[in-house]
Amino acid sequence: MNTFGVNVERRSDGTVVLTCPEPLDELPSSIIAMLRDHAAQHPDRDFLCERDGSREWRRVTYADVLNAANAIGQALLDGGHGSDRPVAILSDNSIDQAFVTFGAMTVGVPVMPVSPAYSLMSKDHEKLKSVIAHNDPSAIFIENPEPFAPAIAALELSGRTLVTSTGADGIPGAVSLSDWLSVSATDALDEAVSRIDLDTIGKILLTSGSTGLPKGVLNTHRMMVSNQVSLSQIYSFLRDEPPVLLDWLPWNHTFGGNYNLNMVLHNGGTMYIDEGRPVPGRIEATIANLREISPTLYLNVPRGYDLMLPLLEQDAAARDSLFRNLKKFFFAGAALPANVWERLDALAIAERDERLPITTSLGSTETAPAATYLNWLPQSASNVGLPMPGHEIKLIPNEDKLEIRMRGPNITTGYYKQDDLTQKAFDEENFFCIGDAGKFEDEDDPSKGIVFDGRVAENFKLLSGTWVHTGHLRLQAIAAASPVIQDAVVTGQDREDVGLLVFPSVTGSQSVAGGNAELDKIVSSAPVHDHIRKCLGFHNTDNPGSSTRIRRVLLMTEPPQIDAGEITDKGYINQRAVLARRAELVERLYKGDGDDIVVTD
Incomplete structure (x- = not known):
């Protein structure tokens, strides 16, 4: 794997522009040109495989x-x-x-x-x-x-x-x-x-549509092809050995449909379509497939890894097959919780006597999808790396944060039949406004990467006027109360204190409570409540300020709903959509009404 460093331009207004010193290699003319080239070079190589009705691979x-x-x-x-x-x-x-x-x-x-x-x-x-x-x-x-x-x-x-x-x-x-x-x-x-040609529209990918009609993001061949060329410059092993993927990530999202599927195509690899899903009752199919298929890289969202780990830790055959040819793990959509990272590391060391790279990227449907890369061990699990070859990142002051903006051949030309939204999506220098915030892991050394610092629009003020930075606090809470919180939404806008609406981790909560209790029992479990109260108590001692102290938690039984826009196109929880849809739960949280509520102090 290659790390290219970064060029840094600092402007008088506090804006910082980051570019990759490595130029982007020459691009194939289209996705279809890539398909035709590989069909000519190795026509009999498997491209796609899926389970048929007899459980054999088609x-x-x-x-x-x-x-x-x-x-x-x-x-x-x-x-x-x-x-x-x-x-x-x-x-x-x-x-x-x-x-x-x-x-x-x-x-x-x-x-x-x-x-x-x-x-x-x-x-x-x-x-x-x-x-x-x-x-x-x-x-x-x-x-x-x-x-x-x-x-x-x-x-x-x-x-x-x-x-x-x-x-x-x-x-x-x-x-x-x-x-x-x-x-x-x-x-x-x-x-x-x-x-x-490269400017032909290949796909229209829909965003999550949390606040109305899903936006149709125009994906040109230039966007999709440039992403894959850039990735193969970073991860040179893709060029050396055709990748093998076992993958469930949906092709209607940019992670599965562009990053993963196009990666296999660009490098002449093979994809096994995984019918498993990162939910209890379906993750087992993924583990069964891993007993047969040895991927060269494995890509998933953090929730997928969280659910896989307990099964992998108990299944020697699946572990052996997974790690046999594996070059790296990749995650996106949300930060990988520290305990999940540590357990993946432990498995790699046990199976291979070495740590394997755990990598990530920052991007969106509008960036096809990757704009940054991370292929080194960061200090922060929220580090999303540096601009890829051919890409630029601009960090501009926005209140007390740095807003991330992006420019490059991977950026969309706009939204289908929504010219007004297209105009609003770009600034005066034609940088795409992704809506994320970032900061340097090391202010004195930008080459150590950008740390994701939440969504610009998701931060809010308490009744006192103090800003609450939801992205950072959410990650702190998940880590502090590990392993019982799968994900969380931060509450407290125009209120006196901060709270959480929590999506519990079933497997993590069962490990704390003992037994195999269902979710409706977990949310009122005394051992789970005690664990949260104790762990968040430690967090509050270390973070006593009103904007970082978590005073109350409500454990929810209903998972985030895709149809309601509670999960974004990037795969992480949409703070605003969850709070709007579950406003009654927020009210109940602050009234303290229910056996699914934990008051920390």
Whole structure:
């Protein structure tokens, strides 16, 4: 792995501009050019694998994916689909979704993957209906329409082609994907491919939409390709050995769909699509897959690692397979709690007699997604590193923080059909305003990296007028009360003291309480309450100020809801959305009413 240092420009107004001294290498002309190159170089190498109904791996090669993309691309041309309207995808990661994705991009039709939660976890489907109405896709792909039947019924499908892998015969007007896959390519396909360049829109990725209609972020081929070229300059082992990934992260988010999937494609690797999820009852599938698949790098959100660790610590076969070929861990979406970091380190040392890099990045849907890299051991778990090759970071004073802004070939050109939001997203120097705050880990040595310092808009004032920095305090609380807090939201705006709404860690709380209690019992568990009271008491002794002292905690049973925007597109908790949706819980927290509340002092 390579570390390039940083160039620093300090301005008289306190602004600091950071750039990477290493120039960005030459870019491939598009995502599709990368697919075609690898299909020519190693046509029989597995590109994507997924479990079939018999639990065997269905495997498709680079040649298979290219042939499918060509057929689907031709079918789209034959059907009159063009670059002015996207193809929407409503279902989960799958080989068929990849066929549709690359098929659409082959002929310059943007693909718009939509969170399956909008269809499967919503009762009114209002967000889904708004997304479809606003973005006006010409085609909608759903792999298996049966669980999506209520969502399909809620949509206006006039003027749209519904495409399914199964069950098309039972839906009036629906087209079977197999029909598209049987289409033969013509010269029109080659002409369409020749028109694709780095500025062509490849994807429209939706943000979480916590405060209204999800924004459609335009993702050009330049954004996606430059990200992967930059990453391969940093992580040179990607060029030396085709990566192998076992991955669940959803392709409708930029982490899974751009960082991970495009990483495999750019470097000619293989992705095993993991049907497991970082929730109790489904994480076991991930561990079972790890017994068979030995990844060369492993990428997840902190919650995923938190749930995996107790199982890995007890499963020698899964541990051996995971660490056999592993080069590094990667996390994003939130800071990795110190206890999780330490346990990953301990496993690596036990299995390999060495520490493995645990790396991260800062970015968003608008940055495709990475803008920084971290490949050294930092002092702070919130360190997000330095600008990648070709990227710039600007830190500008904003009240008592430094606001992060970004510029580079990875930055979006704007939001689909939302020009007003596009204009607001950039400053006068065309830096993207990501809304995050940062500070140097070492003020005297910027090369040690930027520490994530919360969201600019999420800080608030107590009744006394004292500012509360939610990002830093949240991380302190999670670390202090380890292992019982999975995540938390800081409360106290216009109140006398600070509190927390806590999403408990089931496994961590069970280890404290003993036994296998369910969440509804954990929130009122005396041992869990005692642990929180004791640990936060120590925190309060060390941090006695009104803006850092945590006086009260409410343990919640309902997990964060994607459909309500409580989880951002970056995978972390949306403070404002949770507080707005759970305002009654905040009121109850300050009244002290309930056996799920802990008062620390």
